[in-house]
Amino acid sequence: MSWQVDVLEFAQKCVYCGYCSIxxxxxxxxxxxxHPRGIIDQIKLYFTEGTKDDLQKDVSKSLFEAIFACTMCKACENICIVDLPLLKIWEQVRQEAFKRGRWNPQLLSLYNKVKDTHNIYGLPAEERLSWTGMVGMNLVRRTQKKASLAYFVGCQASYSGKMIEIPASVVTILRKSKVPFTVLGNEEWCCGSPIFLAGGYSVGKTFAKHNLEQLKKLGVKRIVTACSGCYRAFKVVYPRILGEKWDIEVLHITELANELLENKKLKIKNKISEKITFKDPCELVRHCGLSEPLREMIEKIPNVRFEELPSNRDDALCCGGGGLLKLNNSELVKEVNDRLMTEIEFTEVDIVTSGCPTCLDTIQFGAKQRGLEVEVIDVSELIKRLVEDKK
Ligand code: SF4
Ligand code: SF4
Incomplete structure (x- = not known):
């Protein structure tokens, strides 16, 4: 299978430089x-033919524990001195754990929910657009209608009450710009991100195929999303597993908003007097190399008070919420998140934004734990505040 790599062959190329101590x-x-280098060492033992059964059993315990204590932030791969495809290796080891029946029950339950109901919550497909009623919007005229742009909402924004401002803001932005768009409604399936992160590429491929089929049926040429997990799935994973059949342009809301401001389809009508920062989501910046449209967009805001976090762009700190870590070690999520909170506290900002529902959730939790007086919002909400008509 083309999306697989020879784990052992690559593991043998590690030179133990330790750069990945980050x-x-x-x-x-x-x-x-x-340590990524320590995981590599265990991989060598585990996958080498002839490793004695007892030793392999012992190694598998610590190897699988380590592989699920990873946030898939990609910091190790980005710094690796010999360019090892570490994320692909980690995904395959997770898949190996699945084959051996070594996933924890929460992870298995999430996997089954996605497989059976096509969303991460195990809820009915008919409820995908329930959020519209809660924010007084009606997307009936746009649901499964032909258009060149589709808004791919994603599971968290569709189903989680905590995230309701995200889809409401994206729709407001699209309506303000008068760009015709469609949504898939109950034909939108999970992008497959949780399945891909767990190494389930064969199952994930059916999700990719379904979503592509639906988008093509409506004549969609571009999709926009406000979720970094969906963005990575469409931008990086789908082309990898679908090959040439994938030819749709994928945009994050920061890219589209920057473009709409640039060509004057969107106008800034309101001031933001608060001091703002942005947390680069790992899946946008390190997995997909996306960081600048947000900065270009920020520069277009008159008199904006924007301050970068000390670690930004490629060096951005992980929020701790990635890689399904919450399901495996929620204490570790808090510890990783605490370092990010120290940076946020240091900048003394009023508003923290991010472009990822998982970052949003994790940062909101961390800020509350630390008692920070800071508002944590998705970047789509920030854009909405700039362009909406005040009542
Ligand atoms: S947490 Fe990040 S840096 Fe550490 S092993 Fe996982 S992907 Fe690599
Ligand atoms: S940076 Fe790469 S080569 Fe160096 S120790 Fe880490 S995995 Fe091995």
Missing amino acids: CPTYKELKWENY
Whole structure:
């Protein structure tokens, strides 16, 4: 299968330089077993033919523990001196754990929900657009209608009450710009991100095929999303697993909003007097190389008070919420998140924005724990505040 790599062959190329000590979970756990280079070492033992059964069993315990204590932030791969495809290796080890029946029950339950109901909550497909009623919007005229742009809402924004401002803001932005768009409604399936992160590419491919089929049926040429997980799935994973059949342009809301401001389809009508910062989501910046449209957009805001976090762009700290870590070690999520909170506190901003529902949730939680007086919002809400008509 083309999306697989020879794990053992690559593991043997590691030169143990230790550059990957920047790993956010290793920094907390401090055991060599959790160091990317330590994981590589265990992989070598586990996958080498002839490793004695007892030893393989012992190694598998610590290897699988370490592989699920990873946020898939990609900091290790980005710094790796010999360019090892570490994320692909981690995904395959997670898949190996699945084959051996070694996933924890929460992870297995999420996997089954996505497989059976096509969303991460196990809720009916008919409820995908229920949020519209809650914010007084009606998308009936746009649901499954032909258009060149589709808004891919994503599971968290569709189903989680906590995230309701995200879809409401994206729709407001699109309506303000008068760009025709469609939504898939109950034919929108999970992008497959949780399945891909768990290494389930064969199952995930059916999700990719379904979503592509639906989008093509409506003549969609571009999709926009406000979720970094969906963005990564469409931008990086789908082309990898669908090959040439994938030819739709994928945009994050920061890219589209920047473009709409640029060509004057969207106008800034309101001031933002608060001091703002932005947390680069790992899946946008390191997985997909997306960081500048947000900055270009920020520069277009008159008299904006924007301050970068000390670690930004490629060096952005992980929020701790990625890689399904919450399901495997929620204490570790808090510890990783705490470092980010220190940076946020240091900037003394009034508003923290991000472009990812998981970051949003994790940062909101961390800010509350630390008692920070800071508002944590999605970047789509910030854009909405700039362009909406005040009542
Ligand atoms: S992806 Fe991130 S958390 Fe996982 S091993 Fe690499 S640096 Fe550590
Ligand atoms: S940076 Fe790459 S080569 Fe160096 S120790 Fe880490 S995995 Fe091995």
